[in-house]
Amino acid sequence: MHQLTYGDIKAAADRIAGRIRPVTLAPLDPGAIRTGHRDPLDDRPEQTCQVWLALKFMQHTGSFKARGAQNFIQAHRDAGTLPDAGITIASGGNAGLACAWAAQQQGVRATVFLPITAPQVKAARLRDYGADVRLVGTEYAEALAACEEFAASTGALASHAYDHPLIAAGVGTLLEEINQQIPDLDTVVVAVGGGGLFAGIATAAQRHEIRTVAVEPTNCRALNAAIEAGRPVDVPVDSIAADSLGARRTSALALHAARHDRVHSVLVPDTEIASARLPLCCMPLVAWGVVATP
Structure with missing residues (x-):
């Protein structure tokens, strides 16, 4: 995997400028x-x-993860690698909310997988952001497996809560803003x-x-x-x-x-x-x- 560099964070800051709230x-x-x-x-x-x-x-959606989600989607859009099937993630927490919100902001389809045991309020919030919510299995691992299968069969772009250089670079912009202030x-x-x-x-x-x-x-x-x-x-x-x-x-x-x-x-x-x-x-x-x- 590509290791994160300061250049990645500076590029992320340029991509998400005007799309997120300053810290x-x-x-x-x-x-x-x-x-x-x-x-x-x-x-x-x-x-x-x-x-x-x-x-x-x-921040939008209530967490720093909005930064990573915006950078992830915008980087793929700029590279021409954002598929018609949109973006998908398995998360009912802050990462899922950030992904759904960023997708809505950029007019991208978002499909979010949750276990059927997830609180209804989480599913409702995701739907409020325009996400297609799929309830699968009783554990997160089952929802994740379904998400991976969906990405493989449809070509949707699979996102991750934290383990991706574009996600980490996006949230790393926080330090840049803090250091400026x-x-x-x-x-x-x-x-x-x-x-x-x-x-x-x-x-x-x-x-x-x-x-x-x-x-x-x-x-x-x-x-x-x-x-x-x-x-x-x-x-x-x-x-x-x-x-x-x-x-x-x-x-x-x-x-x-x-x-x-x-x-x-x-x-x-x-x-x-x-x-x-x-x-x-x-x-x-x-x-x-x-x-x-x-």
């Missing part, structure tokens, strides 16, 4: 972060830092699931000499385990954050990005995740993006 940043109130937990990876003299939150829930950006903290967001952010951050901290739940550590093993491996998924970060295996793109010298992997127990959620309870997706300046 909104908000400074965290002074004293909002508990003291006494010095970062063991940071050997610099202790200093006060300003922490900003990237409010990615304000905060030119003295020092560190970006990224919650990691499958690794698409992380791969994009870490690749752009490396170019700007910004440290990336990849954060995963202790019992949901696909990227951390891949770094340890030297290759993507399957891991158990058992965390209160599994609904959004519950990938069983990270992508090769993410592992490649994790090998940059300014990347650090950190594990957080569920007790700490639950504690951190409390001050953010009124903004449920804020914690997905944290940036810090000296």
Whole structure:
């Protein structure tokens, strides 16, 4: 697979310009972060830092994934490889919503596969974006198999939630926008699931000499385990954050990005995740993006 480069992210930024909402940043109130937990990876003299939150829930469809979906479709349109059968994906979550929305915006057919056990509200939201929703099987794996069969038989373009360079490049544009708004950006903290967001952010951050901290739940550590093993491996998924970060295996793109010298992997127990959620309870997706300046 093509490894992600900074050039891919710059190209994605040009493609999706005007098609997505610019990222909104908000400074965290002074004293909002508990003291006494010095970062063991940071050997610099202790200093006060300003922490900003990237409010990615304000993006179209409510997540950063709209960026990747737009870049994926537009890149294929520009290359003349967007088929008449449209685009297809197996996902009832943010990736499926982003795919359906981006397809609707560009007048492309979208066929989304879900297990019959998926909440009706998810199917309804997908249909609101004009997607053809197909309910197959009782597990995600069955819906994915049906999606792959549909792509093979119809020629539809198969998308992925995170494991594709165009998807990762699209979401990596976030770091470009953040760095423009905060030119003295020092560190970006990224919650990691499958690794698409992380791969994009870490690749752009490396170019700007910004440290990336990849954060995963202790019992949901696909990227951390891949770094340890030297290759993507399957891991158990058992965390209160599994609904959004519950990938069983990270992508090769993410592992490649994790090998940059300014990347650090950190594990957080569920007790700490639950504690951190409390001050953010009124903004449920804020914690997905944290940036810090000296």
